[in-house]
Amino acid sequence: MPPPPRRAAREGSGAVGGGPSRLTRHTAGERKSDRATERPKVLLQQHLCKGCGRCIESCPKHAITLGTEVDQASGLVPVMIDEEKCNDCGLCIAACPEPFGLMREEYELEHPEHLYGERERPRATPRDVPPHDVPLPRCEPMVLKGNYAAAVGALLAGCRHVFGYPITPSTEGAELCAKLLPKLDGVFLQACSEVATVNHMYGASGAGLPTLTFTSSPGFSLMLEGISYMIGAELPGVFINVMRPGPGLGNIGPEQADIKLAARGLGHGNTHAIVLAPSSPQEMLDLTMLAFELSLKYRNPVIVAADGYLGQITGRVTLPTRMSVPGLPDWAVWGDAEHRNNLINSIYIDWADLEEHNRHLSAKYRLMEETEQRATGYRHEDAEVLIVACNIPARMAKAAVAELRNEGLPVGLFQPLTIWPFPIKQLVPLLGHAKRLIVVEASDGQLEDELRLALHKADVTGLEIQHLRRMGGMLPSDREIVAHVHQLLEVSR
Amino acid sequence: MTTATKPNAFFRHFDRHAHGKGLKGATTHYCPGCGHGLAHKFLAEALVELGVEERTVMVSPVGCAVFLFYYFDTGNTQAAHGRAPAVALGHKLANPNSIVVSYQGDGDLASIGLAEIVHAAQLGVPISVIFINNAIYGMTGGQMAPTTLMGQKSATTPYGRNPLHGKPMHVSEMIATLDGAMYVERCALYDQRQRKRAKAAITKALKLQIEGRGFGFVEILSECPTHWGMSAEESEAHVKNVLEKVYPLGVVKDEAREPWFHLEKPCHDPEKVLQVLETTRETPPSFLAGRFPTHLDAHDVALKFAGAGGDGAQTAALLVTKAAINEGFDATHIPSYGPESRGGTSYADVHVAKDEVLSPAAPEPHVLVAFNAPSLDKFGPTVKPGGAVIYDSSVISRVPTLREGVRVFPVPCGQLARELGTIMVKNTVSLGAVQAATGVLHDDSFLTALRISLANKRAMLPVNEEAYRRGVQAVQAQLAHAR
Numbered sequence: 001m002p003p004p005p006r007r008a009a010r011e012g013s014g015a016v017g018g019g020p021s022r023l024t025r026h027t028a029g030e031r032k033s034d035r036a037t038e039r040p041k042v043l044l045q046q047h048l049c050k051g052c053g054r055c056i057e058s059c060p061k062h063a064i065t066l067g068t069e070v071d072q073a074s075g076l077v078p079v080m081i082d083e084e085k086c087n088d089c090g091l092c093i094a095a096c097p098e099p100f101g102l103m104r105e106e107y108e109l110e111h112p113e114h115l116y117g118e119r120e121r122p123r124a125t126p127r128d129v130p131p132h133d134v135p136l137p138r139c140e141p142m143v144l145k146g147n148y149a150a151a152v153g154a155l156l157a158g159c160r161h162v163f164g165y166p167i168t169p170s171t172e173g174a175e176l177c178a179k180l181l182p183k184l185d186g187v188f189l190q191a192c193s194e195v196a197t198v199n200h201m202y203g204a205s206g207a208g209l210p211t212l213t214f215t216s217s218p219g220f221s222l223m224l225e226g227i228s229y230m231i232g233a234e235l236p237g238v239f240i241n242v243m244r245p246g247p248g249l250g251n252i253g254p255e256q257a258d259i260k261l262a263a264r265g266l267g268h269g270n271t272h273a274i275v276l277a278p279s280s281p282q283e284m285l286d287l288t289m290l291a292f293e294l295s296l297k298y299r300n301p302v303i304v305a306a307d308g309y310l311g312q313i314t315g316r317v318t319l320p321t322r323m324s325v326p327g328l329p330d331w332a333v334w335g336d337a338e339h340r341n342n343l344i345n346s347i348y349i350d351w352a353d354l355e356e357h358n359r360h361l362s363a364k365y366r367l368m369e370e371t372e373q374r375a376t377g378y379r380h381e382d383a384e385v386l387i388v389a390c391n392i393p394a395r396m397a398k399a400a401v402a403e404l405r406n407e408g409l410p411v412g413l414f415q416p417l418t419i420w421p422f423p424i425k426q427l428v429p430l431l432g433h434a435k436r437l438i439v440v441e442a443s444d445g446q447l448e449d450e451l452r453l454a455l456h457k458a459d460v461t462g463l464e465i466q467h468l469r470r471m472g473g474m475l476p477s478d479r480e481i482v483a484h485v486h487q488l489l490e491v492s493r
Numbered sequence: 494m495t496t497a498t499k500p501n502a503f504f505r506h507f508d509r510h511a512h513g514k515g516l517k518g519a520t521t522h523y524c525p526g527c528g529h530g531l532a533h534k535f536l537a538e539a540l541v542e543l544g545v546e547e548r549t550v551m552v553s554p555v556g557c558a559v560f561l562f563y564y565f566d567t568g569n570t571q572a573a574h575g576r577a578p579a580v581a582l583g584h585k586l587a588n589p590n591s592i593v594v595s596y597q598g599d600g601d602l603a604s605i606g607l608a609e610i611v612h613a614a615q616l617g618v619p620i621s622v623i624f625i626n627n628a629i630y631g632m633t634g635g636q637m638a639p640t641t642l643m644g645q646k647s648a649t650t651p652y653g654r655n656p657l658h659g660k661p662m663h664v665s666e667m668i669a670t671l672d673g674a675m676y677v678e679r680c681a682l683y684d685q686r687q688r689k690r691a692k693a694a695i696t697k698a699l700k701l702q703i704e705g706r707g708f709g710f711v712e713i714l715s716e717c718p719t720h721w722g723m724s725a726e727e728s729e730a731h732v733k734n735v736l737e738k739v740y741p742l743g744v745v746k747d748e749a750r751e752p753w754f755h756l757e758k759p760c761h762d763p764e765k766v767l768q769v770l771e772t773t774r775e776t777p778p779s780f781l782a783g784r785f786p787t788h789l790d791a792h793d794v795a796l797k798f799a800g801a802g803g804d805g806a807q808t809a810a811l812l813v814t815k816a817a818i819n820e821g822f823d824a825t826h827i828p829s830y831g832p833e834s835r836g837g838t839s840y841a842d843v844h845v846a847k848d849e850v851l852s853p854a855a856p857e858p859h860v861l862v863a864f865n866a867p868s869l870d871k872f873g874p875t876v877k878p879g880g881a882v883i884y885d886s887s888v889i890s891r892v893p894t895l896r897e898g899v900r901v902f903p904v905p906c907g908q909l910a911r912e913l914g915t916i917m918v919k920n921t922v923s924l925g926a927v928q929a930a931t932g933v934l935h936d937d938s939f940l941t942a943l944r945i946s947l948a949n950k951r952a953m954l955p956v957n958e959e960a961y962r963r964g965v966q967a968v969q970a971q972l973a974h975a976r
Contacts, residue, residue, distance in 0.1 A: 048519050052526035052718070052725035058685055074516055076525070094688055097530025099503045099537075099564065100519050136763050139772035143815045145826075152770060160759035161587060183769045185757035187586045191579070192612035199576035199609070203552070203583020206570045207591070211583075229573050313853050314811060314826040316818045319772065325761040333568040335584065335591020337547040343509070343562050344570040350511070392853070399851030478852045 039088040040104040042081070047071050049078035049101045058095035061085045126338045129327030131158055131210075131296065136323045145314040146306060147173035147214065149281040150240045151180070153288030156319065158326040159210040159238070160186030163200040165193055165219060168252040169308040170242035173214035194219040198226025198237075205235040206344040208332025210292050212238040216308070217246055217257050227301055228267025231361070232346025234331075236295035238288065240304045242311035243391075245472050253473020254308035256391055259446035262303045263420040270358050272365045274372055275303045275419040277390040281315040287417070289320065294372065296329070298364055305419060307442065309392040309475065368421055375423035376415045377430075379405055383412025384433055385485065388451055389440040390416045393476050397440050400481035411485060419447070422454035431460060438485065439467040440476050501537035502546040503564050510563040522560055526725025528715025529558055531682045532625055535692035536594065537565065543699055549592040550584045552577045554606075556598035557631040575606020578613035581620045589756040592702055596623045600630040603639040603664050610668070614710065617673020619702040619754045622710045623695065624664060627717040628736060635720030640664070642739055647720070661739055665712045669746035675707030677745040681714040681737060683729035690742075705754035714740055777819040777945060780935035785822065785847040792847050794933060795855035798923070799840035799872050800864025800885075805920030809862065810841030812924060816934055816942035817845040825853040840868065845933065860931055862923045864906065869893065883926045883968075885919065902930050904967045910960060918960035925964025929972070936965065 049071070056064045056079065063085035067077045081092075096102040136156065144152065151173045154162065162181060164174035178188040191197040197213050204211045215223060220241045230237055241262065245255035262275040274294050276287040284306060291302040328334060333342045348354035378398045380386060389397040394415045404411040414430060414437075416423050439448040448467055455463065468484045470476045476484075499505070511517040523529050540546040546567055553561035555574035562569035568591070572580040581595040595613075602610050602624050613620065629647055630636040636649040639662040644653040654661075669677040676698060680691035691713055698709025714736050716728035723731060760766075786794060796813060798806035810826050817824035823846045829839055842855035861876045863869035863884040870893050876882055879898040886903030895901065904926040910919035924939050939961060947954045 045519075047516060050520070050525035054526060054531075054725050054729065057726070057729065074520075091685055094534075094685065095531070097523060097527055097534070098520055099501075099530070099534060134761070134763055137767060137774070139767055139774050140776060141818065142770070142772060143811075143818055155766060155770070158761060160761075161583075163583070180769050184760040184766065186759045187756070189582070189586065192608050195576070196579040196609050196612065199573065199579035200583040200586075202572070202576075203570065203580035203585075204587040205583070206580070207550075207584050207587035209587045225573060226576070233571070309827060309853070312828055314814055315850070315853075316823060319770075323761075323763055323766065333550055333570050333584070335548045335550045335568050335588045335593070340547055340566070340568055342568055345562060347559060347571055349560075395850075396852045396854075402851060475854065477854065477856060479856075 046078040047073040051077040055092035055095045058091045126330040128330035133322040141318045144317045146281045146284040147311040149284040150288045151176040153285035154212045156323040157289045157292035158324040161204045161211045163197045167216045167219045169311045170214040170216040194222035198223040201237045208328045214240045224267040231271045234299040237301045238291045242306045256443040273301045279394045307391045373423040374417040375426035378413040380412030384410040385436045386414045386434040396478045399478035424454040436464045502540040504566045524719040526718040539696040545592045552581045552595045554597040554601040578609045593620045599626045599638040599640040614671040614674040617708045621698040624712045625715045627715040665745045676709045679712040683732045705752040780937040794845045795858040796843040796860040797858040798862045799868035802839045804864040809920035816938040825850045909963045921957045921960040922964040925961040926968045929965040929968035
């Protein structure tokens with residue numbers, strides 16, 4: 001039995017997209033003369049039909065049957081439509097899972113550029129509206145605990161969208177945001193978990209707005225998946241991680257427990273983020289504001305690695321002279337006509353595409369390493385022994401240095417403000433006179449690992465590196481550091 | 494022949510699908526007969542018919558629909574597995590005017606993302622969720638989903654789902670129990686009638702969002718011919734004859750609600766921000782003209798306040814900190830925190846430094862205020878030689894051995910406070926005692942800090958001022974006696 005006459009929008013076969021179109025219009029002469037109404041014709045795009053046959057049942061005229069011929073372009077067997085029976089009712093279109101398998105004639109165009117309808121005109125490129133600063137009137141210094149100072153920093157950085165899940169010792173930050181943001185028509189949403197939190201951030205940041213969360217180590221672990229996605233999708237976002245001891249539930253004391261996670265372990269894939277390390281409530285505010293700036297600059301999350309003590313400590317905080325008002329980046333999926341073409345995405349199914357994307361991310365990481373190393377110090381300019389410490393242990397180390405200097409010992413403090421990238425550029429010039437480094441930290445060598453890796457990459461050798469480590473919520477006290485330095489210097493004499 | 498308007502929100506050329514090359518520029522990545530394409534189509538048509546395609550944000554899941562953004566000519570965000578509703582909420586709260594659709598499969602929504610969908614539905618912020626239920630994991634290769642039927646074979650239930658795998662989850666029925674969900678309907682795609690209903694349901698869920706009324710949830714029983722091992726036709730029949738028996742079609746919940754969702758544009762007015770932060774432009778008066786209490790320490794004085802939770806140790810410590818900062822010194826306060834600050838022992842370390850507080854902990858304070866015996870026992874012996882201990886003698890009767898030259902001031906803080914009518918002010922009594930015993934700051938430093946702290950509770954000011962004076966008097970009496 002010969003196949004019934006086939007109504008096809010395309011004659012012959014062959015690949016489309018590259019070569020000339022083989023699409024032809026039906027001519028008026030092909031139309032049925034006895035048609036009752038002037039409906040646009042239904043066309044089967046043979047090469048786009050996967051031959052599933054879902055249209056067959058939908059046709060009241062039983063005009064469609066499963067095909068028998070392989071389409072040479074698709075390698076599939078398209079259905080067949082009996083033109084004699086078809087009355088162009090279009091029910092088959094509603095049954096076709098393919099967008100363009102069955103369609104009304106309106107879409108058919110002859111020119112290959114216009115295949116399947118007029119190509120979307122490139123829409124106007126969205127404007128990039130950068131954030132801008134406005135003067136902040138002078139006011140008296142505030143007396144704030146570290147967590148509050150970071151929250152105030154977020155407000156002054158223009159952040160009005162904070163998401164969080166309660167976890168000691170970080171929660172006061174979220175609590176203050178919950179109290180203040182409604183007064184500024186901002187949003188604080190308590191998420192159902194840290195996993196949801198980071199994904200709320202992913203959405204709000206994807207819409208182009210500055211966003212932040214407060215968390216602590218176990219919660220930070222849960223956010224790592226989302227942070228990897230944010231890095232992959234190139235989304236900004238600020239994470240205040242008020243670190244506490246682990247492993248597991250650990251306790252709620254202070255520990256620099258997540259230096260390795262923040263510097264080396266931000267979820268799966270080739271990930272990095274700038275990690276800022278404050279050591280006072282003032283720095284909690286200042287570095288949080290800086291975090292927003294860097295986060296937007298690089299389209300990458302920024303981690304503010306604080307510690308339990310720092311979250312809880314109250315001190316004097318002077319507000320800056322300017323505050324930031326967010327704009328709307330050109331890449332935002334804001335949800336309007338201007339930003340309609342934008343896509344926030346971390347899946348690149350083609351391997352070569354993903355490698356290229358990774359190379360692009362790597363270039364950003366190299367740029368961060370090149371430009372964003374930051375450090376400070378105390379009596380380090382001429383020190384022969386450098387204590388390396390950050391976060392709260394840097395305060396203890398500072399007190400120890402003051403005491404050791406009173407004793408006439410040439411000891412100084414080198415304090416990284418960025419843990420990643422490690423401030424090797426600031427350290428190397430000090431190594432002319434400083435031949436001995438003592439890493440003081442509240443973790444089992446996580447900071448020292450960063451130091452050693454940075455020294456290795458900078459080809460610095462011949463240093464004596466020692467350490468004082470406390471864990472579990474115990475902090476190295478200034479007395480302990482002094483005694484430790486005494487002991488080390490004694491041994492070496 | 495060109496057309497002026499598109500009947501749906503699809504791209505006319507799928508440039509994101511394999512770079513738009515070849516047939517992929519015009520076809521989906523779905524297997525023949527898959528229901529996803531139909532659900533996409535109805536959604537794409539509804540967005541245009543409702544006139545919202547320009548402000549729509551599609552959130553794609555992980556699963557077969559991960560590539561939603563290949564097709565939808567809208568804003569697109571791709572989410573992690575199960576997290577699409579959380580991402581959708583982020584979008585909606587950022588731009589309340591956007592129309593946000595979370596499109597998810599049964600593995601994504603009903604398994605790994607259950608917490609997110611449940612909380613989004615309970616919250617009820619108007620977003621629209623399209624839930625494709627084909628009773629199987631598609632993209633990972635046909636494993637059991639929470640919705641897999643009893644007896645159904647899958648890659649991870651090779652002998653059929655049995656009671657040890659649990660029973661199929663009825664997601665729509667569960668979502669309907671949640672307060673924020675206004676509208677929940679289960680639809681199918683197997684015939685023209687069902688398809689019309691599915692599109693109407695999608696349209697209704699979107700309208701609920703557009704009007705700001707609430708959260709809409711449309712479950713669509715969808716065919717997966719590939720992993721069911723069936724033809725498209727058999728798959729349709731399977732939905733009709735088998736799946737639908739377990740998952741009945743129809744409206745599960747349809748509540749009326751007035752439009753309620755509205756968010757103002759966030760405020761970035763500096764004056765308003767400072768007001769909200771409760772900052773002040775008035776420099777508080779200082780009384781020491783920068784004279785540091787060098788009789789206690791050359792650079793840095795450490796104080797410890799310790800007691801039970803509720804004794805007011807933290808409040809007192811904070812007040813010292815604020816008073817010292819008002820005097821132009823650096824000061825820090827660090828509490829013991831966490832569960833113990835909510836009922837157990839509570840202590841606070843304070844440093845007052847001439848220039849800068851270095852180490853904020855106070856393992857060896859110059860001054861200790863103890864509100865109970867265990868605190869005095871624990872911290873009394875750590876007080877620096879020559880330091881001062883003030884303890885609440887109304888509850889402590891025994892003083893441990895202290896270091897050399899430590900002066901001791903028993904002050905009945907609790908009793909004095911009760912005489913003033915409220916035990917709440919016993920910590921203020923202790924502050925007066927600290928100042929009288931040590932001269933760390935100035936009486937007016939403390940009284941000014943009290944006034945500022947109680948600016949919003951003015952009624953409490955007189956009793957606090959009196960409590961402070963009683964503390965001063967108690968110590969002065971002892972000093973006079975000692976002379």
